[in-house]
Amino acid sequence: MRLLVTGGRTGYLGRHVVRRALDAGLDVVAVGSLDADLRDAAAVEGLVARHRPDAIVHTAYVQADWAVTATGAAHVATSAARHGARLVLVSSDVVFSGADGRYDESAPPDPITAYGAAKAAAETTALAVCPDVVVARTSLILGDGDSQHERLVHQLVATGSGALFEDERRCPVHVEDLADALVELAGSDRQGVIHVAGADPMSRFALGRLIARRDGLDPGALRATTRAAAKVAGPVDVRLDSTVASRVLTTRLRGATEFLS
Incomplete structure (x- = not known):
């Protein structure tokens, strides 16, 4: 199987997908922004036509750019459909407001941030135009020591400034x-x-303490705050129910308590 991975050159998740796909013996094409501007439908079409993948894993996004996150995903989905490629669209738990707390796959998106709205729009388009698509919603991504979450914890401990949300799950x-x-x-x-x-719902503050403890830092150096106190908009309680994934996938999705121990 030939697998095309958007964000596969420099993206945090994309690079890991490329590595794991190569380990699995797949023919992998890693592409980045220098290969095609996702905002340009013709460029995306040319990319897919040139490589003729059997499947596409779309990890690329820019959080503050609707044209990349939403419109770019639409271009990828349209080209995947045109060339008969399967599409795995990576989405996010921020498509939900957090009002209901726990969310399974039947829950309708109700985003309260621009990024969440862009991800919800990407989902809607992909599901509408691509016959063979799976939308994989996920949450905070970390674990190898190089994620933005792990680097932030090191920075906070080193500087003694800033705080992590204790009310966001x-x-x-x-x-x-x-x-x-x-x-x-x-x-x-x-x-x-x-x-x-992952299997464990937890706050960013609890997550930060786990990261600090794993890395030999002082968890007590971290300070807690709330979204309201920090005046930062965003969902507070978004617990994705991954029961279906645990049933249909052979991959085991560990909780942070386990993988940061």
Whole structure:
């Protein structure tokens, strides 16, 4: 199987997907922004036509750029459909407001941030135009020591400034578990939405303490705050229910308590 991975050159998740796919013996094409501007439909079409992948894992996004995150995903989905390629679209738990707390695949998106709205739009378009698509919603991605979450904890401990939200609950996932799950989904016949997140709901503050303890730092150096106190908009309680993934995938999605121990 030839697998095309957007964000596969420099993206944090994309690079891991490329590595795990190569380990699985797949023919992998890693592409980045220098290969095609996702905002340009003709450029995306040319990329897919040139490489003729059997499947595409779309990890690329720019959080503050609707044109990349939403419109770019639409271009990828349209080209995948035109060339008969399977699409694995990586989405996020931020498509939800957090009002309901726990979310399974049947929950309708109700984003409250621009990034969440862009991800929800990407999902809607992909599901509408691509016959063979699976939307993989996930949560905070970390685990190898090089994620933005892990680097932030080191910075906070070193500087003694800043704080982590103690009121926001998410389901952190190990980047390699997620990459393995995405590669597995690319080779499966699963369609529609599936939640692919870690097993343990926890706050960013609790997550930070686990990271600090694993890395030999002082967890007591971290300070806690809330979204309201920090005046930062965003969902507070978004716990993805990944029961379906645990049933249909061979990849085991560990909780942060386990993979950061």
